[in-house]
Amino acid sequence: MLRIAVPNKGSLSETAAQMLHEAGYTGRRDSRELVVADPRNDVEFFYLRPRDIATYVGSGALDVGITGRDLLLDSGSDATEIAELGFGGSTFRFAGTPGAFSELADLDGVRVATSYPGLVGAFLERHGVSSDLVRLDGAVESAVRLGVADAVADVVSTGGTLRKAGLEIFGPVILDSTAVLIGSGTEAPGTKTLVRRLNGVIVAREYVMLDYDVPMSLLDQATAVAPGFESPTVSPLHDREWAAVRVMIKRTETNHVMDALYELGARAILVSAIHAARL
Numbered sequence: 280m281l282r283i284a285v286p287n288k289g290s291l292s293e294t295a296a297q298m299l300h301e302a303g304y305t306g307r308r309d310s311r312e313l314v315v316a317d318p319r320n321d322v323e324f325f326y327l328r329p330r331d332i333a334t335y336v337g338s339g340a341l342d343v344g345i346t347g348r349d350l351l352l353d354s355g356s357d358a359t360e361i362a363e364l365g366f367g368g369s370t371f372r373f374a375g376t377p378g379a380f381s382e383l384a385d386l387d388g389v390r391v392a393t394s395y396p397g398l399v400g401a402f403l404e405r406h407g408v409s410s411d412l413v414r415l416d417g418a419v420e421s422a423v424r425l426g427v428a429d430a431v432a433d434v435v436s437t438g439g440t441l442r443k444a445g446l447e448i449f450g451p452v453i454l455d456s457t458a459v460l461i462g463s464g465t466e467a468p469g470t471k472t473l474v475r476r477l478n479g480v481i482v483a484r485e486y487v488m489l490d491y492d493v494p495m496s497l498l499d500q501a502t503a504v505a506p507g508f509e510s511p512t513v514s515p516l517h518d519r520e521w522a523a524v525r526v527m528i529k530r531t532e533t534n535h536v537m538d539a540l541y542e543l544g545a546r547a548i549l550v551s552a553i554h555a556a557r558l
């Protein structure tokens with residue numbers, strides 16, 4: 280039975296639960312459940328604070344878990360990344376009052392507020408900068424205005440929270456983070472199936488199926504526009520001068536690809552959703 284740690288709260292919890300549901304696993308019925316057994320899939324889910332997940336997995340108490348790369352590194356646990364999960368993307372950055380700081384060295388001897396002292400401390404040490412870390416639980420953007428720190432280091436997604444707090448990003452990127460599946464180092468039985476299923480969900484979210492008809496004479500040019508994963512499926516039409524083509528494309532590129540194919544001479548261009556995939 281594979282024992283899987285899942286975030287019970289926070290930014291990652293909803294999408295993680297949704298992905299597992301789409302991958303065919305049983306989820307919890309209400310947000311207070313701590314453990315859910317899914318015997319049909321031979322797995323058991325443990326709903327834990329995202330910050331604690333790397334500790335449980337690194338110690339071997341649980342086999343795998345879903346958490347953020349930033350939280351994994353901050354924990355200092357022995358857990359390792361198995362796969363990126365295609366959501367929860369953010370960067371980890373320094374910020375301060377506009378004009379007060381311009382480079383990393385400016386942080387020497389100043390107070391830096393963060394909820395990720397392990398991650399930030401290791402970064403500063405690697406770069407030979409010595410700051411006083413002020414550990415806060417959250418809402419660290421308020422620390423400068425309230426006078427408990429001179430600068431902050433925190434998760435930045437849209438940058439809206441920093442802007443509202445009147446702070447400006449400076450210095451190098453501390454980390455590019457994303458939601459990840461982590462493991463304890465030795466692969467537990469059932470991990471490969473979980474990874475394949477989650478990959479299937481990622482592919483179904485990120486790709487669509489494109490079908491179109493094209494004159495045989497334009498087939499090479501058309502398939503060059505959208506070559507697909509391995510190679511496009513090409514079927515003859517009743518009219519032998521024409522072929523039907525089926526290919527997977529990135530959802531974000533759908534309209535550009537459709538425009539390019541239409542201009543080339545393709546017709547009956549249809550896009551449909553992929554519900555599940557094993558590549």
Ligand SMILES: Nc1ncnc2c1ncn2[C@@H]1O[C@H](COP(=O)(O)OP(=O)(O)OP(=O)(O)O)[C@@H](O)[C@H]1O
Binds near residue numbers: 289329437457
């Ligand atoms: N705005 C955001 N966009 C993307 N990822 C985010 C965002 N905020 C936090 N994260 C990610 O969520 C994880 C933090 O989990 P955490 O439970 O602390 O989330 P949270 O949203 O801060 O919840 P809470 O503050 O309620 O505890 C980290 O991996 C972090 O990179």
Ligand SMILES: O=P(O)(O)OC[C@H]1O[C@H](OP(=O)(O)OP(=O)(O)O)[C@H](O)[C@@H]1O
Binds near residue numbers: 436437438441
């Ligand atoms: O760049 P943005 O899109 O504004 O997102 C970044 C903010 O989101 C998270 O805050 P959260 O809502 O989790 O509050 P917290 O700081 O209390 O954890 C993070 O800690 C940043 O403050």
Ligand SMILES: [Mg+2]
Binds near residue numbers: 417
């Ligand atoms: Mg938070």
